[in-house]
Amino acid sequence: MPTTARTLDCHHFIDGKFIPSLNGKTFDNINPATEEVLGTVSEGGAPEIDLAVKAARRALYGPWKKMNANDRIAVIRRIGDLILQRKEELAELESLDTGKPLWLSNSIDIPRSAYNFHFFSDYIRTITTEATQMDDVALNYAIRKPVGVVGLINPWNLPLLLLTWKLAPALAAGNTVVMKPAELTPLTATSLAEICRDAGLPDGVLNLVHGFGPDSAGAALVEHPDVNAISFTGETTTGKIIMASAAKSLKRLSYELGGKNPNVIFADANLDEVIETTMKSSFINQGEVCLCGSRIYVERPAYEAFMEKFVAKTKELVVGDPFKEKTKVGALISQEHYERVTGYIKLAVEEGGTIVNGGKRPDGLERGYFLEPTIITGLSRECRVVKEEIFGPVVTVIPFDTEEEVLDQVNDTHYGLSASVWTNDLRRAHRVAAEIEAGIVWVNTWFLRDLRTPFGGMKQSGIGREGGVHSFEFYSELKNVCIKL
Numbered sequence: 205m206p207t208t209a210r211t212l213d214c215h216h217f218i219d220g221k222f223i224p225s226l227n228g229k230t231f232d233n234i235n236p237a238t239e240e241v242l243g244t245v246s247e248g249g250a251p252e253i254d255l256a257v258k259a260a261r262r263a264l265y266g267p268w269k270k271m272n273a274n275d276r277i278a279v280i281r282r283i284g285d286l287i288l289q290r291k292e293e294l295a296e297l298e299s300l301d302t303g304k305p306l307w308l309s310n311s312i313d314i315p316r317s318a319y320n321f322h323f324f325s326d327y328i329r330t331i332t333t334e335a336t337q338m339d340d341v342a343l344n345y346a347i348r349k350p351v352g353v354v355g356l357i358n359p360w361n362l363p364l365l366l367l368t369w370k371l372a373p374a375l376a377a378g379n380t381v382v383m384k385p386a387e388l389t390p391l392t393a394t395s396l397a398e399i400c401r402d403a404g405l406p407d408g409v410l411n412l413v414h415g416f417g418p419d420s421a422g423a424a425l426v427e428h429p430d431v432n433a434i435s436f437t438g439e440t441t442t443g444k445i446i447m448a449s450a451a452k453s454l455k456r457l458s459y460e461l462g463g464k465n466p467n468v469i470f471a472d473a474n475l476d477e478v479i480e481t482t483m484k485s486s487f488i489n490q491g492e493v494c495l496c497g498s499r500i501y502v503e504r505p506a507y508e509a510f511m512e513k514f515v516a517k518t519k520e521l522v523v524g525d526p527f528k529e530k531t532k533v534g535a536l537i538s539q540e541h542y543e544r545v546t547g548y549i550k551l552a553v554e555e556g557g558t559i560v561n562g563g564k565r566p567d568g569l570e571r572g573y574f575l576e577p578t579i580i581t582g583l584s585r586e587c588r589v590v591k592e593e594i595f596g597p598v599v600t601v602i603p604f605d606t607e608e609e610v611l612d613q614v615n616d617t618h619y620g621l622s623a624s625v626w627t628n629d630l631r632r633a634h635r636v637a638a639e640i641e642a643g644i645v646w647v648n649t650w651f652l653r654d655l656r657t658p659f660g661g662m663k664q665s666g667i668g669r670e671g672g673v674h675s676f677e678f679y680s681e682l683k684n685v686c687i688k689l
């Protein structure tokens with residue numbers, strides 16, 4: 205059993221203090237692996253968002269602006285250090301909240317969250333701007349200023365990792381922040397507020413308001429006229445609603461949205477490497493990673509061998525208690541999501557597909573939102589199961605004959621987040637990587653990330669890029685000064 209240090213009830217963090225909602229409203233936080241109540245969460249709305257935005261605006265012009273750059277960078281670095289100091293506790297909280305295996309929280313979610321602060325506090329020192337001379341008439345130079353108060357809205361699948369991916373560059377660029385974590389995963393966001401306070405972040409620089417999306421804290425944050433920018437990660441449909449609402453005050457938006465990512469496997473690829481990585485890209489984090497490869501296309505000569513090994517390896521995956529060492533696949537996030545994912549499995553059968561592995565609750569696990577890793581074959585490109593994001597441990601496998609044919613299928617989607625291509629033919633690798641309509645294409649690997657590189661989606665998978673200098677392009681205003689000589 206986990207041994208968390210802090211109480212599992214969550215309050216807002218506004219102007220340096222933990223406070224309940226003004227009307228005292230709370231909601232329950234459910235453990236997806238046991239269906240038990242973990243604690244209560246203060247339910248914020250427009251009044252709490254307003255308090256948080258006012259505190260953020262005071263801090264923007266006050267202590268945060270007045271702190272010199274070296275001190276600011278030192279505080280941001282210290283946040284990363286404190287995350288590492290509390291690594292085990294944070295990993296337990298993350299697994300309790302999400303149902304993901306503890307080894308995964310320990311090896312990816314928490315260390316990567318700390319690294320986000322270390323990376324961006326280093327990176328900000330490398331940022332330069334341009335100077336442009338107009339003969340002997342004028343000298344122009346650009347400077348970077350903060351955007352102002354930035355709203356961060358996050359999903360539940362990688363709660364601390366994605367929150368810190370936004371928070372670290374937002375702070376490094378001199379902004380102040382109001383963050384709204386997903387209602388399903390409030391725990392590590394609450395610890396992060398505590399860590400920021402302990403690291404010496406001045407009051408009001410980071411504010412946290414818990415709550416839901418529509419008619420709640422999320423919508424109020426987007427609507428608030430004194431919020432200058434929104435960085436949102438979540439579903440494409442939510443992104444559309446937020447864009448319409450943000451238009452009223454013309455907010456700057458950064459979007460990391462849904463995906464239906466293809467793995468394209470050519471027959472000349474190394475099958476053992478393909479299988480090892482495909483296991484991860486299909487089922488890691490219960491398939492609840494936006495980058496998961498949920499459409500697998502295999503060149504026909506390799507199809508049979510691939511299926512044999514892939515199904516055999518999938519059968520070995522242990523599903524169950526996130527706190528057991530041997531568990532590879534934990535629980536899905538919620539009852540509602542469980543019904544959505546299993547609904548797609550039923551639909552696959554109606555659409556003529558064959559469930560070659562999984563498709564149901566594992567034997568012996570009566571409670572918790574557990575689902576066997578599921579492999580579906582026999583579906584064509586028109587099927588909804590092949591077109592729509594499922595966001596669970598469910599993949600479709602489709603054979604193909606030619607490069608042209610597979611590219612045509614792969615690009616036949618509104619999404620364009622990521623793709624993974626497997627081949628040992630150098631020219632084909634470059635050709636296919638260039639043609640796939642996705643913001644990130646991996647060749648002979650998956651989810652290998654250098655934080656300096658641009659991250660984001662094409663088509664309806666996102667707007668803008670974050671990572672390295674691209675994050676600072678979003679979180680700062682580039683301003684030109686022109687001096688007549």
Ligand code: NAD
Pocket residue numbers: 357358359360361362366384385386387415416417418419421422423424426437438439440442443445446459460461462463493494593595621661665666
């Ligand atoms: P979601 O869109 O339902 O919710 C995300 C956040 O938005 C939550 O905090 C929610 O409360 C808030 N929200 C909902 N409606 C809102 C509204 N009207 N106004 C303001 N805020 C609102 O997404 P989810 O189910 O939490 O997350 C899963 C989705 O996130 C998947 O589609 C997945 O692909 C996507 N995702 C994308 C990336 C990426 O980098 N592209 C990363 C992780 C997850």
